Amino acid sequence: MVEAVPLSLYRATVKREWVDYNNHLRDGYYMVVFSEAIDAFMDLIFMGDAERRATMTTIYTLEAHINFLREIKESEEVEVRAQLIGHDQKRFQLFLTMHADRLGKETAATAEYIVINIDNSGTPRSAPFRAEVAAALGRIWQEHKDLPKPANSGRSIALARK
């Protein structure tokens, strides 16, 4: 499957402790890489680690869906790209694709996330994004809103599909 999205977010090299006895990236560690890519996206929208501490906000991942399309090997460098699928006052929906040079245009994996903003100043609770975060999301949305929706976006698990 070829599914490339516009925004290059993150590069990582597959660590020895992430692979199984076949020297292939284990399924759970695809998610660790995607999670680190989400951190890179947070940096872009003014919600990096230091900004979260300073503003007593954080994010929670509510939901994620991953499709494993190709194997990734130990020591291979992977790139994660992103497309913003939507956002509201408190949440965003982000579609991610994982790539490796060896695979050319073939996508190694896709992942879709819903993430919610949390006010951490007292008991953690959901809250609207800070103004500069909402503005950053709005700018990315202007660039992404007319892109075609990726084929795996909104997908649900089912044996009967094929």
Place this chain on the structure above:
Amino acid sequence: MVEAVPLSLYRATVKREWVDYNNHLRDGYYMVVFSEAIDAFMDLIFMGDAERRATMTTIYTLEAHINFLREIKESEEVEVRAQLIGHDQKRFQLFLTMHADRLGKETAATAEYIVINIDNSGTPRSAPFRAEVAAALGRIWQEHKDLPKPANSGRSIALARK
């Protein structure tokens, strides 16, 4: 959300390197725990590591969907439980729930997987399960087929839901 399923598969203690600066289990590492629980399920159906090597078979995870419902803390012990949602000649669909004593009946997370059997004797390709594996899946299916489908089974990612 209370969503407990019948088959206790796996227990793990949350490691220091799995938590974020809030001492909460990071999203990607929920998937690492669920992936280890899938290994325990493979042991149950005669596809443990040694049996896979001996029979030149393995499994690939095709797809996964996770809902993050409650936080899990460093050093906390978690339990993963499972319900078989369906299977065919080559694949099974397994629904998992994560629990911790502190949370009582509240479920910490749910995950649903589709896993496919692979013949590794030459170029890896999908193949029907070995007979004893198919028989083991059939026995579990007899126990699980009349259970209600978990609320999060077959769920798709969408901002519009709430």
